[in-house]
Amino acid sequence: MQTLNDLKTPNVCTWCPGCGNFGIWTAFKQAAVFEDWNNTNTVIVAGIGCHGHINNFIKLSSFEGLHGRPIPVASGIKMANHKLNVFVFTGDGDCLAEGGNHLIHASRRNQDITVILHDNAIYGLTTGQTSPRSSHGYKSKSTPLGNIDQPLNPLALAIAAGATFVARVYSGDLPRLTEMLVKANKHKGFAVVQVLQPCVTFNKEYSHIFFQENIYQLDEKHNIKDKRAAFAKTLEWGIKQIPVGVFYEASEPTCEEQTLQIKDKTLVEMPIKKRDIDELLKFYQ
């Protein structure tokens, strides 16, 4: 059984003190210890943004890809070896701006992948521009007169596109975040976990205090199997009105389950060999 120490890398963490990423990092490592996610069974994929450095700080096999593209890389990994736990770390710019198309279509594919959406409603690594999650009217270097676009609703989008596990957590709530990552991983299908996190350096609107004062936990009164109820909950956002918890969970056949050629073994478990195509060639004669 591994310990937190086994997940330690030689690299110095470079996030700003107080960054929401620390919560995600800590919770993920905690969950990895609980669930024994290790180099025989797990791979993490990250995009580009502050979140994307996470592969340097967790001693697990990883793929740090391009801005906006971690989801299709994860899709390919999962199709080649569906026995791996596949986690995607992505940011709101990465996943909702540059990679928005991939979130939609990966939701449709319903692969058994967990997407952890680091949502700080700002571009941090490029020093503070408005993101698809920034609120209407938000002033930043890219919208000095105030953001005239509406913020995107990633959970409504994910549900509409076919994701089968949709949840939201606050990055400062480590026990619940840890529990949620485990739950999302155990769910069979495409799981999207939006993690509300502050950017302590650039986003003065969504602070730790803001989230602590305005989130509320979804309780058993919310039926997570009810898609309409889930949509309704995704529309809530405001003072004392930000629901967190599992919004939606459904049991639908996964991509892997429907791909008959990998029913018994993963693609990479089948020995690679030269194939005889003489029978195919006959068709052309």
Place this chain on the structure above:
Amino acid sequence: MKPFTFKIGGEAGFGIMSSGSSFSKLAIRSGYYIFDYAEYPSIIRGGHNVMQVTVGDEPVSAQYQNTNLLVALNQETLDLHFKELTVGSGLIYDAEKCVLPKISKGINVFAIPMNRMGKEIGNSFLLRNTVALGAAVALLGGEIQILKDLLTEEFSKRHPELVENNHRVAQAGYDYVLEHYADKIKNTLKRKTNVAAQAVVTANDALALGAIAAGLQFAAIYPMTPISNILHILAPLQEKYGFIYKQPEDEISAINMAIGASFAGARAMVATAGGGFCLMAEGYGLAGMTETPLVIVEGMRGGPATGLPTWTEQGDLRFVLHAHQGEFPRIVLAAGDVNEAFNLIMQAFNLADKYQTPVVVMVDKNLCESHQSVPPFDYANYEIDRGKFTVKKQLDYARYALSTDGVSLRSVPGVGNEVIANSDEHNAMGYSSEEAKNRVKQMEKRMQKLRTCAQKDMPEPKIIGPKNADLTILSWGSNKGAILESMKSFANVNFLHLTWMNPFPVKAVKNILEKARRVLNIECGYSAQLAGLIKQHTGYEISNHLLKYDGRPFYPEEITAKIKKVLTAKK
């Protein structure tokens, strides 16, 4: 016999392509060689479609400009193509539907009521093309039973009710010729005995079959002319052969999925046209930076933008050689015929694994969609080579450990090693590093792979034709076919056909060109990109060019005319 060209044309939806393909197979089964070529617009119904099949006693490698038997199923075909008919050739048309243009003397006109016969005998005008095929078989001295067998094969699975009617109209077309034009019957398709087996394949067929034979495990391909047929072949075979074909949301996703699958250990490929490759440009360099093996098929068509979607061109050479920011090792190969397509894609999978980098196989529309008859592919000597690769737990594993040949031991997630792929510059472990010395070492390690590949795997280009020649033709891609056809008329012309674009056989090419008496560069493109590449590498400047960018491939007739001009011009 001289190459004989059969051409059938009509509206999209008339069954032109299937008729052309049937004619190709008919010729093969009668013991002949073929090359066929189709022209069609980027629409499904209503446009003008033609397919031509050139038949020969010997292997045929290109489409011809002149036509020996034209089947015009509508007025447009007559108007557009009657000028291609030469003395002694034939024209089949429906006098009840079309008006004959002013035809020059010496052309045999066969007025056959194809529409009426289709309707009366086969219960549908749509069978007019089968009437025409029956008539063509008769005029060319072929065997009607071979055509009937082909029709049975074509219809028995999906539309068994149509087999009988097709047989009847084919026979009717055949009989019509015997009754009215018996004196004009030739021996062009007279059945030969003891013929060697031939496969009728396009480069798309060759690429798909080659990939399957080479152990393909994962392909993500977004549909795009001219490579869509690769996915049409792969998709229905995936369960039987144990690989995955996935249709992605776009080409960006395609290449990233394939990189992910390859990172996990699968032999992976993508295929696209130039426009899709634009979207893949960022993934191309990602594969280079993360040292992930990947095979990319790039099918060229007329550009830029949407350009000429269903026509041919070779305008992407420089694009493929330079796409993506920064520098990374890329292996770029280009096929000139279906055999090269088959062999290069198989080799591409080995090269990708050995050098852990993207390998592009370039083809063009003319190659992708034209059928050529070849002996069934021989892959007996092929062996899968995965390079430095392990699925065993290693002590102190470092994915990007430095090595003299530039290649590090590759492992995959899930086997106990910490395998890191990183698009950021990284250290030997794979962790992000912006340290200057490390950057230099990792950059040099990656780029060393090209030098190693050039030494170990790049063959010397071969001269085709006589060693001692008055003219050396230089070209690449599907032009090879038309050049070879044209060379049949010259004893003093040889041909340097290039298949390795990067790394590039600098010394050999320089040596050949500097010794040549005259050099003629032939390319389907405006800017002579290959000639530019050669000048960049060798300093040799080519002064004679035959360039074409109207979307049509080269015809041997055009090349022959240009050769004559260059040979007679003062040096």
